[in-house]
Amino acid sequence: MFKDITLGQYYPTGSVIHRLDPRTKINFTFAYIILLFVVNNPVGYLIAIGILALVIALSKIPFVYVARGLKPLIFIVVLTFVLNMFMTPGQVLWQWKFLHISRQGLKLSIFMSLRLVLLVTGTSIMTLATSPMDLTDGMEADMSVIPGIKRFAHDLAMMMSIALRFIPTLMEETDKIIKAQKARGADFETGNLIERAKALIPILVPLFVSAFRRADELATAMEARCYRGGAGRTRMYVLSYQKADTIAYVVLAATAAAMILSRFISYPWPFPFN
Amino acid sequence: MNEQTAYIKHQSPSGEPIIRVENLSYAYPVEDENQEPKQALSDINLTVNPGEFVGIIGHNGSGKSTLSKILNGIIVPDSGDAWIEGMNTKDAEKIWDIRKTAGMVFQNPDNQLVSSVVETDVAFGMENLGVPSDKIKEKVTEVLDMVGMSDYRKARPHQLSGGQKQRIAIAGILAMKPDCIIFDEPTAMLDPNGRGEVMKTILDLNRNHGMTVLHITHYMSELVNADRIVVMDNGKIVAVGTPREIFSKVAMLKKIGLDVPQMTELAYLLRQDGYDLPQDILTIREMVEALCH
Ligand SMILES: Nc1ncnc2c1ncn2[C@@H]1O[C@H](COP(=O)(O)OP(=O)(O)OP(=O)(O)O)[C@@H](O)[C@H]1O
Numbered sequence: 265m266f267k268d269i270t271l272g273q274y275y276p277t278g279s280v281i282h283r284l285d286p287r288t289k290i291n292f293t294f295a296y297i298i299l300l301f302v303v304n305n306p307v308g309y310l311i312a313i314g315i316l317a318l319v320i321a322l323s324k325i326p327f328v329y330v331a332r333g334l335k336p337l338i339f340i341v342v343l344t345f346v347l348n349m350f351m352t353p354g355q356v357l358w359q360w361k362f363l364h365i366s367r368q369g370l371k372l373s374i375f376m377s378l379r380l381v382l383l384v385t386g387t388s389i390m391t392l393a394t395s396p397m398d399l400t401d402g403m404e405a406d407m408s409v410i411p412g413i414k415r416f417a418h419d420l421a422m423m424m425s426i427a428l429r430f431i432p433t434l435m436e437e438t439d440k441i442i443k444a445q446k447a448r449g450a451d452f453e454t455g456n457l458i459e460r461a462k463a464l465i466p467i468l469v470p471l472f473v474s475a476f477r478r479a480d481e482l483a484t485a486m487e488a489r490c491y492r493g494g495a496g497r498t499r500m501y502v503l504s505y506q507k508a509d510t511i512a513y514v515v516l517a518a519t520a521a522a523m524i525l526s527r528f529i530s531y532p533w534p535f536p537f538n
Numbered sequence: 539m540n541e542q543t544a545y546i547k548h549q550s551p552s553g554e555p556i557i558r559v560e561n562l563s564y565a566y567p568v569e570d571e572n573q574e575p576k577q578a579l580s581d582i583n584l585t586v587n588p589g590e591f592v593g594i595i596g597h598n599g600s601g602k603s604t605l606s607k608i609l610n611g612i613i614v615p616d617s618g619d620a621w622i623e624g625m626n627t628k629d630a631e632k633i634w635d636i637r638k639t640a641g642m643v644f645q646n647p648d649n650q651l652v653s654s655v656v657e658t659d660v661a662f663g664m665e666n667l668g669v670p671s672d673k674i675k676e677k678v679t680e681v682l683d684m685v686g687m688s689d690y691r692k693a694r695p696h697q698l699s700g701g702q703k704q705r706i707a708i709a710g711i712l713a714m715k716p717d718c719i720i721f722d723e724p725t726a727m728l729d730p731n732g733r734g735e736v737m738k739t740i741l742d743l744n745r746n747h748g749m750t751v752l753h754i755t756h757y758m759s760e761l762v763n764a765d766r767i768v769v770m771d772n773g774k775i776v777a778v779g780t781p782r783e784i785f786s787k788v789a790m791l792k793k794i795g796l797d798v799p800q801m802t803e804l805a806y807l808l809r810q811d812g813y814d815l816p817q818d819i820l821t822i823r824e825m826v827e828a829l830c831h
């Protein structure tokens with residue numbers, strides 16, 4: 265189950281997208297997410313899909329790999345789709361016993377699930393095309409210009425980067441624990457939901473114990489390497505904007521303008537998207 | 539010449555030994571008040587001179603890690619003092635200089651790598667010390683070369699073997715230009731291959747780069763090349779000497795629960811059966827020589 269999540273897994277190809285300044289990519293993704301909640305019409309969504317497709321193509325990351333990040337979300341997407349479709353009141357298009365699909369419901373379900381898919385794909389392409397270290401560097405740089413959270417910028421970024429560093433380690437460990445518990449006769453596959461949830465306890469308890477021990481040892485090792493917070497710290501790689509970043513920001517501005525404008529155009533198509 | 543000075547290879551500029559420990563005692567605080575605090579270390583005296591390779595052995599809980607943590611200023615001793623190049627580890631102002639001078643490599647290779655990329659992990663210590671960017675890059679190249687990991691500069695830690703991770707950890711310490719490295723069982727979690735890699739790296743640093751090494755281990759065989767071995771038991775130093783001197787004290791080592799190298803033990807058993815063999819046989823070759831002459 266954990267192996268399918270590509271979020272936070274770097275896929276290096278050395279493409280233009282990979283070489284962009286992490287701040288550019290973070291800002292772009294952030295703006296993209298906001299824009300996804302601004303659009304309310306097919307044209308807007310087409311632009312959103314188009315820009316994402318462009319980024320994926322430029323990143324040279326295989327589409328299958330990007331799509332794999334969606335796998336754990338299929339359930340949620342389908343649920344969103346179904347719930348919105350059947351639960352939204354409005355002009356009834358189709359009815360069977362107590363089930364009905366309204367025009368508004370159809371529109372909402374398509375838009376909501378599309379929004380989810382784009383949101384997750386958009387953020388995973390960022391994490392796929394940005395090394396975890398760059399990502400945290402970018403976040404740190406971004407946060408340290410925001411007055412309220414400036415003080416926490418370094419600490420948060422450090423926590424993030426450590427979390428990213430330990431995701432693979434802890435996943436491996438989870439795998440080992442599952443195998444060890446299975447060898448002791450634990451059963452994770454059968455039983456009802458509650459029984460299965462209970463079966464997770466023998467996995468989670470050793471995992472947490474080990475995570476705490478790791479944290480303790482890591483803290484000691486960091487102090488032994490003279491770590492004392494963000495003050496006076498230098499970086500091996502100092503962030504600097506290049507020409508490609510300027511282009512990216514221009515593209516972002518154009519996309520944003522187009523997506524916002526698409527709200528104010530009245531469309532000729534009647535069904536079901538007006 | 540007394541036993542201590544016999545092993546001096548280099549002299550530090552100040553004439554100070556790299557590590558000096560005097561009458562050191564420490565007990566971990568206990569939560570339960572009725573419980574008697576157990577002495578983790580009692581009255582330790584130890585001097586390590588520049589360029590030396592000193593090994594520490596002792597069974598589980600004998601206080602080896604506690605000693606290394608005191609030397610790094612992670613734990614403050616209850617009584618007695620530890621000096622790193624003349625800096626007292628109790629001196630809070632000197633703590634970063636102390637940690638920079640006596641770097642530390644720990645047992646678990648995973649739990650000491652901070653960064654998701656090898657090169658930035660190696661750079662971590664230097665970044666903390668405020669070294670400028672271009673100097674960091676140069677040094678990273680240099681130390682990765684020293685531990686033979688140049689090809690893995692952009693690799694991610696979880697793709698590496700245990701031995702490789704440990705060499706990256708060593709590189710990260712080397713980058714801070716220490717005069718001495720304290721190794722706390724760096725090979726304990728590795729397979730024989732990884733153990734070999736790491737030991738080769740440690741010996742190379744000691745022999746060819748003049749690095750002072752304090753090597754804590756459970757494996758006697760790793761200390762055959764040490765200048766001096768310190769045997770700890772129950773928070774005390776029970777013996778100090780050359781590998782030959784230490785390994786020949788088979789009865790004493792066995793009594794405190796330690797193994798001796800196979801050939802030394804064989805010689806010991808044969809001697810008990812009345813064979814006339816020297817006490818300090820370490821290798822198969824020496825055993826063959828002794829038996830056939
Ligand atoms: N954090 C701690 N809190 C309380 N007691 C501790 C702590 N760490 C170690 N001890 C105790 O201090 C004594 C010395 O432990 P230490 O870890 O120094 O031994 P060691 O020689 O490194 O053993 P090992 O070979 O297992 O690593 C032991 O009795 C141990 O139980």
Ligand SMILES: [Mg+2]
Pocket residue numbers: 602603604722723
């Ligand atoms: Mg120990």
